[in-house]
Amino acid sequence: MSKRMTESQIVAILKEAEAGMPVKDLCRKYGIGNSTFYKWREKYGGMEV
Numbered sequence: 001m002s003k004r005m006t007e008s009q010i011v012a013i014l015k016e017a018e019a020g021m022p023v024k025d026l027c028r029k030y031g032i033g034n035s036t037f038y039k040w041r042e043k044y045g046g047m048e049v
Contacts, residue, residue, distance in 0.1 A: 005030075010040050011047050 005013075017026055023037055 007044065007047075010044050013037075014041055014044055014047075017041070 013026060013030060013032075017023060017037070023034060026032075027034055027037055
């Protein structure tokens with residue numbers, strides 16, 4: 001998977017977290033760091049695809 005993700009991909013990942021998938025599992029699945037996830041959640045949290 002490329003390093004750059006689209007906004008819709010990011011929002012979809014955040015939705016998986018909201019659905020109950022542990023953050024560490026999401027980070028492993030998509031090859032992102034915890035800090036990246038939390039930055040995304042700060043920026044994109046609550047957005048719709």
